[in-house]
Amino acid sequence: MAAAPGPAPGDASALLPPPLETRRGRAGAMKLTRKAVLARAKAAELDSVRKLNCWGSCLTDISICRELPNIEVITFSVNSISSLEPMSQCQNLSELYMRKNSIPSLNELFHLKNLPRLRVLWLSENPCCGPDPHRYRMTVLRNLPNLQKLDNQAVTEEELSKALVDGEEITAPPAKRNLENGCPEANESSTTECTTEPKSEHLNFTLEETNKIREQLGMKPVPRDKFSSFSPRETDGSRKKRNNILNAILLLMKELDTEGLEIIHQTVGKRLQALQKKELQE
Secondary structure, three states: OOOOOOOOOOOOOOOOOOOOOOEEOHHHOEEOOHHHHHHHHOOOOHHHOOEEEOOOOOOOEOHHHHHOOOOOEEEOOOOOOOOOHHHOOOOOOOEEEOOOOOOOOHHHHHHHOOOOOOOEEEOOOOHHHOOOHHHHHHHHHHHOOOOOEEOOEEOOHHHHHHHHHHOOOOOOOOOOEOOOOOOEOOOOOOOOOOOOOOHHHOOOOOHHHHHHHHHHOOOOOOOHHHOOOOOOOOOHHHHHHHHHHHHHHHHHHOOOOHHHHHHHHHHHHHHHHHHHHHHHHO
16 A cells, blocks of 8 residues: 655644554554653643644544643544544644544534634545535534634635535534444443444445446446336435445545455445345345
8 A cells, every 4th residue: 555645734744753652452443542642742741741743643542632631732644533522622722633534424523612722623635524625614614613724724704604504513423433343332221232234224325326336346337227126215314324425435445455445346246246136036
């Protein structure tokens, strides 16, 4: 796989520090440790850490940020971080650089709404950005109206006014998910077994969307006369959710190397064959 690109201008990481010492957890998760934070920030205690630069460190777990009450500038660009929740208590945070990570949804912005000093945010090149740059920018600004710069571009008064109309208000955090299997966390009293593919959330695609995926994978399109029940009638809400997932998948595919794409190719082929076989049986 090609090496990750260097830091972008303004990403607070033009001079990269030495390789970061992290701890590998279950499922290959790379956890940012207390020792690593203190070494990188050249601090004696977590309370005294003001700036933290962990650009390009393969991080997935940054829960240590909950113990950084006085942090002001965080650079986590070019990692594999999927949640902004660990920064939700960093009340002194003024600059946050999260470019090129794995933030899946703009609902994660909920965790930043109560940070009174946040003025600079760099969130581009994440799956949450989606295919519509205008909607993305308007939604960020509607929920974080105190920002002065977003994705290295100054925020204008006109944009803030337009965001009230074009942006989507985020009123609740995303559902918590189990990092190992991607399932929503169950309450202790819950007796329902969590599976990676709940029946109520099967993805159903139109012919055009199915063929778009197959084209990305180098596969032949499905003929219209053989495509009937791949996409049953659905509500606008479920269709919007499905399209968001599809866009996120297509964005993430651009980051894969040949081996990764081959695995997806084989998996999608088997899945489509199974669906077609089931259709014939019905």
